[in-house]
Amino acid sequence: MPPVGKDAGKTELQTRIQELIEANQVVVFSKSYCPYCVKVKDLFKGLDVKCNVVELDLVEEGTNYQELLGEMTGQKTVPNVFINKTHVGGWDKTKQAHTDGLLQQLLNPDAETYEYDLIVIGGGSGGLACSKEAATLGKKVMVLDYVVPTPKGTTWGLGGTCVNVGCIPKKLMHQTALLGTAMQDARKYGWEFDERVKHNWETMKDAINNYIGSLNWGYRVALRDKNVNYVNAYAEFVEPHKIKAKTKRGKETIHTAARFVLATGERPRYLGIPGDKEYCITSDDLFSLPYCPGKTLLIGASYVALECAGFLAGLGLDVTVMVRSILLRGFDQDMANRAGEHMEQHGVKFLRKYVPVKVEELEAGTPGRLMVTAKSTDGTEFIEAEYNTVLIAVGRDACTDKIGLALAGVKVNPQNGKVPVDDEEQTNVPHIYAIGDILEGKWELTPVAIQAGKLLARRLYAGATLKCDYVNVPTTVFTPLEYGCCGRSEEKAIEMYGEENLEIYHSLFWPLEFTVANRDNNKCYSKIICNKLDNDRVIGFHYLGPNAGEVTQGYGVAIKCGVTKEQLDNTIGIHPTCAEMFTTLDVTKSSGGDIAQAGC
């Protein structure tokens, strides 16, 4: 006898639930306000899996659904998740299944099995962070790292740009230069030592490279400890889930993975003029150059060029920077020019509005002699000058053109080779992700690559939802007078909010440490840009002075928290420091008031 009345209704509902479970890959019985249900829905969204959601608080008979589900599964609570007709459970069980890889199996029961859960291409800042985190979460991970030698034959170990040819040797050479300045100051403070103080390039280069060698070794050990399979080989896609790995000796192997992360970074761009690859070097060669570069020309006017020019001049070398247009494009120009002026006052020559045309060798040697011909950017004048070393720093190209991305179906921007990704670092191919310097429109900084890599692994393998926040990233340019900033440049703030809606506070200052040494009086500078439309919130922070990285890091946290001018004013400074300047700024730029610092 067919059921009647209440029983008939129950059977009908049971059939409806059954049909839902059978017709959909994923069904989530949820309640719209339940935070665990939100987590489950976000997890499937992150996995790019369509799920059929029944919000029990919004549908008719929601309570009856819940009771029946309790009878069917022994679970009365929400979320209640079914995948391909299998009951998974609530948030904890779904998350665990995801971590264990069971979720993926349930989602794709007929899926091919792969050698690895994850293959990361590139063992630099981003790749190492991502691979270690994924392995910590129990995944089978391979990371491939391979350094293509520079045209001069320079190569290096595991760890990518930052460790080998970027932040680390750069900061250590900058420190070498600062020590030179400190030695000059030291005499004023009463230290007595021989008049003739020499710097030995080879000693510095060896010491720094030995330290880098220890870091390379440390990375290898860390990968081994975390069970990441590191292979020193060049990787390129041959199919969407398959790569070919080629070692230095030419040995080729094939590997497959369910997912891939591209973290191949960038390499210095050359100019495409006669003599550039034959005779010039880039930052990839400088830090392990076996001889002192001598009289040096740096071509380019951004981070790399200015930082290298700064420390080379600090070592006492004759240094010229050839600038095509402006200093530090994209940065606050007021700050960039102040940093440049300080360099100029300390002996760096700037050849403005010139670009090189050709480089010829006059004499081979270590260093040799090179003749550089340059033309003015308006094309009217040509000049020639002789240097021992020419360092090209005109930008960096993403290493994406020789890794078989077309065979994997990954789209890149044909203009610059950068990889466009969504806000979860996913490329147009769902199982391929990208992080670090190769990303389109993102910061090219080590901590950014690390954060993106770590969070990506957590989202992929631990059900996490936190995304990398690329906004208000603090950064520092390690010019002789360091420049730290966070948030908007003055130009960008004006463009975004209008000059009338901004209040800019600024001040020159003279660090106490400089006073006895009697140098750089009132050359340091602090500036904040406040949005009048939003409670005088600080939207731009700019600092030119010693220890800019340390100062900016702290204020970076405040800016992330949305600090306002009033809160800065209410903060008591630490005296005597440079950082305290930001707690006492009271002259606005619009007032035209005197900003020179008179006393302490």
Ligand code: FAD
């Ligand atoms: P990388 O660190 O470049 O790593 C990519 C790795 O992948 C490399 O080892 C590469 O050889 C390898 N690779 C490429 N293709 C393949 C392939 N097909 N197969 C296998 N391996 C491959 N950032 C800061 O935050 N602070 C600084 O002070 C700073 N200073 C810098 C100074 C200089 C001179 C330069 C050049 C950069 C500096 N940066 C600095 C930037 C920072 O180094 C980069 O943002 C960071 O290294 C990017 O990390 P990544 O993982 O994207 O790439």
Ligand code: NAP
């Ligand atoms: P970049 O920021 O792309 O700047 C390239 C510079 O070269 C610009 O000054 C540009 O001038 C000039 N240029 C380009 N083509 C030229 C040509 N044909 N002739 C003459 N000049 C030319 O490159 P980068 O300095 O190599 O830095 C790369 C990235 O590394 C940066 O984006 C940064 O994120 C990262 N980095 C960070 C740090 C740090 O955190 N301290 C340090 C170093 C590097 P125009 O302005 O005229 O275009």
